Amino acid sequence: MLRDVVALVWDGVGMFGVGVVSEVFGDDRSADGLPAYDFALVTERPGKIRTDAGIQLFVEHGLARAASADLVVVLGWEQVVEDPPEAYLQVLRDAVARGARVMSHCTGAAVVAASGIADGRRLATHWHYADAVAARYPAVDVERSALYVEDGPVLSSAGTAAGIDACLHLLRAEHGVAVANGVARRMVVPPHREGGQAQFVEGPELPPQEGHRLREVLVWAGERLDQPLPVEELAARALMSPRSFARHFRVLTGTTPHAWLLAQRVALAQDLLESTDLAVDEVARRAGFGASTTLRQHFTRRVGTSPQAYRRAFRGSPVEAPAPPAQRTQPPAVPAVAARRHDPAALARP
Incomplete structure (x- = not known):
């Protein structure tokens, strides 16, 4: 059961992604009968980091906090042609090895790909960066059109609002439709976007x-x-x-x-x-x-x-x-x- 969630952050991390995962997993809605999570932002060197919007965040926890997480969320990493720090990659490998899930948002897919845990798997990312990620990590099947993709322990989403879709999909899988719908109502978003690319989660691939x-x-x-x-x-x-x-x-x-x-x-x-x-x-x-x-x-x-x-x-x-x-x-x-x-x-x- 999903209880312990961490999100990996670094200088330049996407502010929207931080907001999405903090809203979904960091807001205590237990008074409404919805699950509450032990949620934390974690970084390699705790302290102040700057988001892509120029806003500074104080991150209290180091990467050791991720050792107990049921879900590790990887937020935006727009330097997709650069190697992410090895310490973050090891967090992802360790998470999958102990049976935890990993979820990426937008260009966070590049970090997931760099770790090797998505080799031979489908991975969604923002269409603008899809070619770059695919070229750098040929062992990964980069999905250019899906809002989100679940392949084994890795759940990945495309840019911006697709992160919300992926989070709600995860809540449906973990807790059922009622919980996902309840969180969606609180966030004033649709619990599931009809049609579009979201259906690639279950759909077979075309020749x-x-x-x-x-x-x-x-x-x-x-x-x-x-x-x-x-x-x-x-x-x-x-x-x-x-x-x-x-x-x-x-x-x-x-x-x-x-x-x-x-x-x-x-x-x-x-x-x-x-x-x-x-x-x-x-x-x-x-x-x-x-x-x-x-x-x-x-x-x-x-x-x-x-x-x-x-x-x-x-x-x-x-x-x-x-x-x-x-x-x-x-x-x-x-x-x-x-x-x-x-x-x-x-x-x-x-």
């Missing part, structure tokens, strides 16, 4: 050829969101039957083609509402909803407010309208569902 074809189809569809995109047409482009396409699509994205397209269209509508003066009817057309009433229905359901109210809240200074989706040179990130900083319930990117 490379199928995965490549599907990703090409997602890029193609993401550039044509203003057009009708029936599943039959997408399947034909992937050289699959509609049934096989739907099955493979779920493995790749964790959701259905219809849900993926809907999320992409809502995300595009949000971008257009923020960055252009286009009328709502035109936004609806460019985002593939056709009519403003259809846009309003799906937008309100997913974002929690109307398109007009969203524009009033988040519209910046007027800018020139972008080209229609079919002419865009930068397609949406793939695979992904709506990833908006304004709507925690719709987040789906790392």
Whole structure:
């Protein structure tokens, strides 16, 4: 049972990651019937450290404190092309040897990879650093699209908010759905983000050829969101039957083609509402909803407010309208569902 949790920190550690693990494991919610943990930040040389935000933390405990931990959390290490200190790597090896879990957040995956405990395993990290980590640690199977991945004793997550997803997944595994949902309610976050890349935790891997074809189809569809995109047409482009396409699509994205397209269209509508003066009817057309009433229905359901109210809240200074989706040179990130900083319930990117 998970009781004792430590997080490894160092100069330049990500402040967001420190906040996430401290919120999940350091806040005593026992009065609400939720588990309480013996939680500590640990570092090689106790004392003051500086976070990536320039904020100083006083860390009381040295690495010896990690010897009793059931879970060792590895926070961001953005110097992914440099060797982490050996003392931290040994903490991870010792943890796995005694049966403890290790969880990484964002670029903390590089530290996990350097320790050797992820050799032959899948490991998630922030997409921006994935190639660098994969090149430096070829024995590790770096997962570029998953929000989080569990492979044996190692649980790894992508950047920023994906750390919350991984923590809640761990709580579900350790304590059940009720505890994970209770902590999520206290944190005012969704207990599980539907679809998106989170489903890679359980999903089987696709053969490379199928995965490549599907990703090409997602890029193609993401550039044509203003057009009708029936599943039959997408399947034909992937050289699959509609049934096989739907099955493979779920493995790749964790959701259905219809849900993926809907999320992409809502995300595009949000971008257009923020960055252009286009009328709502035109936004609806460019985002593939056709009519403003259809846009309003799906937008309100997913974002929690109307398109007009969203524009009033988040519209910046007027800018020139972008080209229609079919002419865009930068397609949406793939695979992904709506990833908006304004709507925690719709987040789906790392």
